[in-house]
Amino acid sequence: xxxxxxxxxxxxxxxxxxxxxxxxVPGSDINLVARDxxxxxxxxxxxxxxxxxxxxxxxxxxxxxxxxxxxxxxxALSSQIAELPVRAIANGPxxxxxxxxxxxxxxxxxxxxxxxVNYDVELFLLVSFAVAMxxxxxxxxxxxxxxxxxxxxx
Numbered sequence: 001x002x003x004x005x006x007x008x009x010x011x012x013x014x015x016x017x018x019x020x021x022x023x024x025v026p027g028s029d030i031n032l033v034a035r036d037x038x039x040x041x042x043x044x045x046x047x048x049x050x051x052x053x054x055x056x057x058x059x060x061x062x063x064x065x066x067x068x069x070x071x072x073x074x075x076a077l078s079s080q081i082a083e084l085p086v087r088a089i090a091n092g093p094x095x096x097x098x099x100x101x102x103x104x105x106x107x108x109x110x111x112x113x114x115x116x117v118n119y120d121v122e123l124f125l126l127v128s129f130a131v132a133m134x135x136x137x138x139x140x141x142x143x144x145x146x147x148x149x150x151x152x153x154x
Contacts, residue, residue, distance in 0.1 A: 022102070032088055046077065051073070052071060056100070065089055
């Protein structure tokens with residue numbers, strides 16, 4: 001019985017992580033070149049216990065849609081990258097407001113992340129690559145045909 005009471009007392013005396021001990025690490029601007037992607041959010045835990053947080057985001061523009069929030073477990077005294085799924089609607093600069101929640105309670109300040117949405121780049125690169133490959137094939141066929149013609153004439 002004493003062991004059980006001692007265990008309960010020890011659990012009650014464990015410090016709970018304070019809101020200032022879990023934070024979003026500010027990063028650089030993000031260039032989004034796909035229609036659907038994940039935005040990396042670095043979260044730091046300065047407590048001596050693992051903590052599970054939910055990364056919640058909100059777009060400040062119609063150009064980008066946040067699909068859902070993400071749960072991530074951050075080990076004690078370390079950082080973890082959470083990926084926030086997004087969908088690009090239109091091109092242009094967007095700011096995403098991101099915060100952390102534990103048990104549906106906000107535990108961090110809002111952090112603004114600048115995102116430059118240019119989702120047409122992916123399609124442009126694919127089409128350019130396909131055209132380049134087609135052009136190389138045509139040049140190779142013409143070159144081979146000319147070589148065969150010159151060998152026949154000899």
